[in-house]
Amino acid sequence: MTSDTRHSLPTHDVLNQPPVRGDSNLWSADPALRNAVQFTGGREAPLAVYGETLGQTETRELGREANRHLPELRLFDQGGRRLDEVRFHPAYHEMMQISQSAGYAALAWDGQSGGHATHAAMIYMASQVEPGHCCPLTMTYAAIPALAANEQIASVWQPKLMARSYDPATKPVEQKSSATLGMAMTEKQGGSDVRANTTIATRDGEHWRLRGHKWFCSAPISDGFLTLAQAPGGLTCFLVPRWLDGERNAIHLMRLKDKLGNKSNASSEIEYHDALAYQLGDEGAGVRTIIEMVHHTRLDTAVAPAGMMRAALSEAHHWVAHRSAFQRRLIDQPLMRAVLADLVLDWEGALTLGMRVAQAFDGQSPEDRAFARISVALAKFLNNKRCPAVVVEAMEVLGGMAMSKTPPSPCCIAKRL
Numbered sequence: 001m002t003s004d005t006r007h008s009l010p011t012h013d014v015l016n017q018p019p020v021r022g023d024s025n026l027w028s029a030d031p032a033l034r035n036a037v038q039f040t041g042g043r044e045a046p047l048a049v050y051g052e053t054l055g056q057t058e059t060r061e062l063g064r065e066a067n068r069h070l071p072e073l074r075l076f077d078q079g080g081r082r083l084d085e086v087r088f089h090p091a092y093h094e095m096m097q098i099s100q101s102a103g104y105a106a107l108a109w110d111g112q113s114g115g116h117a118t119h120a121a122m123i124y125m126a127s128q129v130e131p132g133h134c135c136p137l138t139m140t141y142a143a144i145p146a147l148a149a150n151e152q153i154a155s156v157w158q159p160k161l162m163a164r165s166y167d168p169a170t171k172p173v174e175q176k177s178s179a180t181l182g183m184a185m186t187e188k189q190g191g192s193d194v195r196a197n198t199t200i201a202t203r204d205g206e207h208w209r210l211r212g213h214k215w216f217c218s219a220p221i222s223d224g225f226l227t228l229a230q231a232p233g234g235l236t237c238f239l240v241p242r243w244l245d246g247e248r249n250a251i252h253l254m255r256l257k258d259k260l261g262n263k264s265n266a267s268s269e270i271e272y273h274d275a276l277a278y279q280l281g282d283e284g285a286g287v288r289t290i291i292e293m294v295h296h297t298r299l300d301t302a303v304a305p306a307g308m309m310r311a312a313l314s315e316a317h318h319w320v321a322h323r324s325a326f327q328r329r330l331i332d333q334p335l336m337r338a339v340l341a342d343l344v345l346d347w348e349g350a351l352t353l354g355m356r357v358a359q360a361f362d363g364q365s366p367e368d369r370a371f372a373r374i375s376v377a378l379a380k381f382l383n384n385k386r387c388p389a390v391v392v393e394a395m396e397v398l399g400g401m402a403m404s405k406t407p408p409s410p411c412c413i414a415k416r417l
Contacts, residue, residue, distance in 0.1 A: 016323060016324055017322075017323075018318055018319055018321070018322035018323060019322065021057075021318055022057060023055060023056050023057050024055035025051050025052045025055045026050075026051035026052075026054050026055045026125045026128060026129075027047050027048045027050070027051025027052065027055075027125070028048070028051065028052075029055070030051075030310070032347075032348050032351055032352075033121060033124065033125075033351065036121070036351055036352060036355040037117060037118070037121050037355070039355070039359075040114070040117040040355045040356065040358060040359035040362075041113060041114040041117055041359065041362065042114045042117035042118040042120075042121055042355075042358075043107075043112065043113075043114050043115075043118045046102060046103060046107065046118060046122075047118060047121050047122065047125070049102070050099075050102040050122055050125060051125050053098060053102070054098075054125050054126065054128070054129045059095075059098065059129060060129055061091075062091040062094050062095050062098075062130065063091070063095060063129045063130030065089055065091035066088070066089055066091040066092040066095055066130055066132060066133065066264040067130070067132065067263055067264045068089075069089035069091070070263055070264065071086045071087065071088050071089075071092070071256065071264065071265075071266035072086065072087045073086055073253060073255065073256050073266070073268075074086065074087055075253065082248070082252070084248065084251060084252055084253045085170065085221070085253075086220060086221050086253070086256070086266045086268075088221075088264075088266070092132070092133060092264055093166070093168055095129075095130050095133040096133050096136070096137070096166045096168070097165075097166040099122070099126055099133060099134070099137055100137065100163075100164060100165060100166040100178065101164050101165060101166070102122065102164075103122075103164050104119070104122050104123075104126070104134075104137045104141065105137050105138075105140040105141040105144070105161060105162070105180075106141075106161075106162040106163070106164055107119060107122075108141060108144075108361075109144050109145070109162060110162070113362070114362055115362060116299065116358045116359075116361035116362045117355060117358045117359055117361075117362055119141060119299075119358070120299060120300075120303045120354060120355055120357075120358035120361075121355070121358075123138065123300045123303050123304055123307065124303050124304070124306055124307040124310070124351065124354070125307060126307070127303075127304040127305075127306075127307030127308050127311070128307045128308070128310055128311035128314070129311075130264065131261075131262060131304060131307075131308065132262050132263060132264030132265035133264060133265065134265075134300065134304065135218055135219050135262065135265040135267070136180045136182060136218070136219035136221070136222055136265070137180070138297055138300040138301075139180070139181055139182045139183050139218050139219055139222065139293075139297065140161050140179075140180045140181050140222075141296060141300070142183075142292075142293045142294070142295075142296035142297040142300070143161065143181040143183070143226055143293050144158055144161050144162065145292050145293075145296065146226060146237075146280070146289065146290060146292040146293040147161075147239070147280070149237070149280050149281035149289050149292075150239075150278070150279070150280050150281070153239055153278055153280060156173065156174065157173060157179065157181070157224070157239070160173055160176060160177075160178055160179035160223075161178075161179055161180070161181055163177060163178035163179075164178075165177050165178045166178060167179070168221070170242075170243060171243055172241070172243045172244065172245055173223050173224065173241060173243070176223065179222075179223040179224070180219065180221075180222045180223055181222050181223065181224050181225070181226065181239075182217060182218045182219040182220065182222030182224070182225045182226075183217075183218045183225060183226050183227070183290075183293060183294075183297070184214040184216070184217040184218070184225045184226075184227045184240075184270060185197075185214070185216075185227065185228050185290065186214065186215045186216040187199065187212070187213060187214060187215050188213070188215045191215075194228055194235070194286075194287065195235055195287070197212070197228055197229065197230060197235065198212055198230065199211065199212025199213070199214070199227070199228070199229040199230065199272060200212055200229060200230055201229035201230060201231040201236060201238065201277065202274075203231075203232075204276070207276055207277060207278055207279070208229075208231070208238060208276075208277045208278075208279060209274040209275065209276060209277065210227070210229045210238065210240060210272040210274070210275045210277045211272055211273065211274050211275075212229065212271070212272055213254075213269070213270070213271045213272075214227065214269065214270050214271075214272075215269055216257070216267065216269070217267065217268045217269065217270045218267060219265060219266070219267070220251075220253050220266055220267075220268040220270060221266060222242065223241065223242055223243070224239050224240060224241045224242055225239070225240045225242075225251075226238070226239055226240075226280065226290055226293055227239075227240055227272075227277070228286045228287070228290060229272075229277070229286075231279075231283050231284070232283070233282075233283035233284040234283065234284030234285075234286070235284065235286035235287060236279060236281070236282075236283050236284060236285070236286045236289075237279075237280045237281050237285070237286040237287075237289035237290045238277035238278060238279055238280055239277065239278045239280050240272070240275050240276070240277045240278075241276070241278075244276060249275050249276055250272065250273040250274050250275040250276075251270055251271075251272060251273075251275050252270060252271045252272075252273055253268050253269075253270055254268070254269040254270060254271055255268065255269055256268050257269070295372075295373065295376065296361075298376045298377060298380050299354075299357060299358060299361060299376055301380045301384065302353070302354045302357055302376055302379035302380040302383055302384075303351075303354035303355070303357075303358065303383075305350055305383040305384050305386070305387035306347060306350035306351040306353075306354050306383060306387075308387055308391060309343070309346060309347040309350055309386075309387055309390045309391065309394075310347055310351070312390060312391040312394035312395070313340070313343055313344065313347055313390070313394055315394065315398070316340065316343075316394040316395075316397040316398065317331075317340065319397060319398050320336055320340070320397060330397075336397070339393065339397065340397070343390050343393055343394060346386055346389075346390050347390065350382075350383040350386060350387070353379045353382065353383065354379055354383060356375075357372060357375045357376050357379045360372035360375060360376075361376075
């Protein structure tokens, strides 16, 4: 089909519309990111490869497909037996494969310098294409240090979580080439006040059985979940595997969350029906144990909004660079340039803040650890509060086109502890 036939329709000619964007490179086309990575000591080589892959038209289409075809909850099989599975579009699994192979969850823990800064740059780029698949990978990245509270568990799970491959098979972790790990803490009555949790842990030999509900499970298709329950000695952290030897653990998926954004990720409500669980950390020290995972998830939720701002600004810039109104390109209009300049300041500020926090995560001194603990919470708050305003303003740059155009990424960020 020729260019003329594509642009000439029976009722009108299609004019004054930006061309299809085509391939790009999220690393080489972003000098602000490259400068931030250089300043914070991140590794450029894996980021260059990842950025090129994410910027391909084919990869961007995978992100759109993963959000166009939403995950489906399958509670029962045809015979009425409990299934408790979520079915995803193949595009979602391909996004998981791309990011896992790049080292999204693993490279912060491989012993090389600048691991957290490199990881933060990855979440920044991935959030520009498909943020939903980032959630299970972020949980996996964040769970790796928390497992150190139990050497036996760590010896089995950590190598699987750090494998640079993606294995979606539903079988015990020992039989898989790689694994992901989720988190389930929040309950209806307590919300962020997890000490109000009512899930009960009962001793069963060397392990435990959990009974109760979780109002928010980050990624129910994970191979296991870090969770909190009330043991005789107080609130305790547990690892709950999704599969046991030859059978499903008693984890019931109740429903998927109906969300405004992050829709390709199947956040859910679950119940434990005497599910087998392994104790992680001391009895009664649940918050102190799981906070290690929470702390690292906050780094991702601090950096991801900067990526979403960048994606929105990139779409807006492409529009104004090719769209004309009143005999001038929009980008040449002084007020339009002023609007974009203000948004750029918000985006670059968010990126710089997030990467500086990631640098502190890589630090080894007491001062680095103290700064990381405090600054990551502030960065998460500030960047997530600013992100929706920037994205909405960028959408307004496109006017009515923004209402019909497929967005590069969801505009809302799921609330996490």
